[in-house]
Amino acid sequence: MTLGAQIAWDDTVLPFQLDHADIRGRLARVDGVLDKVLSQHNYPAPIEALVAEAVLLTAMIGQTIKLRWRLSLQVRGSGAVRLIATDYVAPTGDGAPAQIRAYASYDAEALDLKAAAFDQLGKGYFAVIIDQGEDMAPYQGITPIAGGSLSSCAETYFAQSEQLPTRFATAFGRSTLAGQDERWRAGGVMLQHMPKASPHAKDAASGEEGLLAAGDLVEGDDAENWSRANILLDTVEETELVGPTVQPTDLLVRLFSEESPRIFDAQQLEFGCTCSEDKVRQSLSIYSAKDIGHMTLDDGTVSADCQFCGAHYVLDAKSVGFEAEQDGKE
Template sequence: MTSFTDIVWDDTVLPFQLDRADVRGRIARLDGVLEDVLRQHDYPALVEGLVAEVALLTALIGQTMKLRWKLSLQVRGKGPVRILATDYYAPAEEGAPARLRAWASYDAERLNENAADPFAEIGEGYLAVLIDQGEGTLPYQGMTPLDGGSLAHCAETYFAQSEQLPTRFQLAFGRSTEPGQGEHWRAGGVMLQMMPASPVAAREGSGEGGLLRHSDILSGAADEDWTRANVLLDTVEEMELTGPSVGLTNLLVRLFNEEEPRIFDAQKVEFGCTCSEDRVRTSLSIYSAKDIRHMTTAEGTVTADCQFCGAHYVFDPLSLGFEAVKNPDGSPKEADDA
């Protein structure tokens, strides 16, 4: 367990439990990792905000992933903002940082950069949650429609519908100016969730389209505990969430002191991309020589760009696909290797 001591909380997720309310949760604050995610691209401010929101959600949800698991969130819509995608790589070993990456695809001609409601720029669509537990397992995928006015509300609906766990997110993000530093992105948030052992009162949803709400799941003392924890969370201010003047442990005590908060080991998060030349070659290994020729540019090369980190790869087309006649280093393939 982590003690209530002074810790540098930027790019950190702190898990906790409210023993009196039978509620668990996480507090996260992203600073440098969010800057690293966004500096890879020249997004409009509206798109940057949506990327910041989905990255923060991913960090809060991803903290529960076991070692070497991967969590992905994908938001796909029919509006100008077509795709928001994130990957959270759980630590490879105890004590190591988790890695986070994110990107967005949007139609610049259709995008209203001054829209009062950024969420509306995504339009009709869905939020998908994917969990990859590693080699030899089948990835899990759950989906929920986009509604409720925010990505945070969509994530709450996902947990209520897919896992029947009442869940609440309170997020804040934006550009910050601090003494001695230039303007940069910061984000902070709290996630509350009832413990899985809480009693289930109903299976039929009273929300739009039959979706579950927390009132469909909880009853009696559990409902009272959940309501009380949410009332306390409603008192949090945006500046408290994003920091940096208020530490996460101090914020936890201010919000939930009467609920007997208990904290656990904090998880550091850093920007990390898994793209590589070998991975791109592997993804192209299923294509024939004819397919590769269709991918070849006028300059006689095949190129690939990583959407997450912006890495640019250039290949000799004769070294790609299952009919390749050259090795990656340019040497001829031996007959036994072809």
């Protein structure tokens, strides 16, 4: 495989369908996007790992939904890891890339660098928020943190909130290619039974803490198809998931040749942030002049930093808030 072919599949999501099993899926490779996300911050290793997994999940989940604007994934915990947040901004047109950004909040003093990253979330919830833009009410689905990974949380979310049998296989970490610097890579496969195949859940839930699991949502031939696809996915190796020397199309044929895999147009990904000075002004518009005064620096300005991309905004204090003077002038 040539280097050019390798790079062509970096930062892409490839949709596919298993016609014999009535299952749809996504195969994602995230390289430059993930490296760009993590380079905005100086996270310790456990936080980097959680952000990497969250970015990969967001890429696959976001591409399954016909968005007008944005899908957000949020994981909030009570432990040393307080928040993992990601956004998937839909493409603006045919052939345009989708944009992804992410950040984490954590208690550096409480974080154990030797402990499993996921275990340091503690109790909390996993949420998917879909914002379709102006004049559209956002949708939010929430499930408790469950399982031993963010992928398990996502599977529980789809079973519990959407009643869609869903499975993720993911791999991520630092890698070094010949002649290149070390950088983050991630890859994964998402399987999801078509919605019409699982309209009702069984009476008993088999998941952690009484939550629904994928197997609770299928029966008969659907259950056999789902089980067979999962067994095949279990044979995937981490190096196959992250690439870069295994093409996604070759991997799908290797895993699911008997299920008649059918691929669709790949979606390109890029790092992108939607922050702007106008949005900072809008966020400050709820404050009075007195409130703005408490935020004002000695030089008469108010500053704000974007948690996602690190952009730094400096505004004239007189020009922000609902009592603002136009352009800071009388």
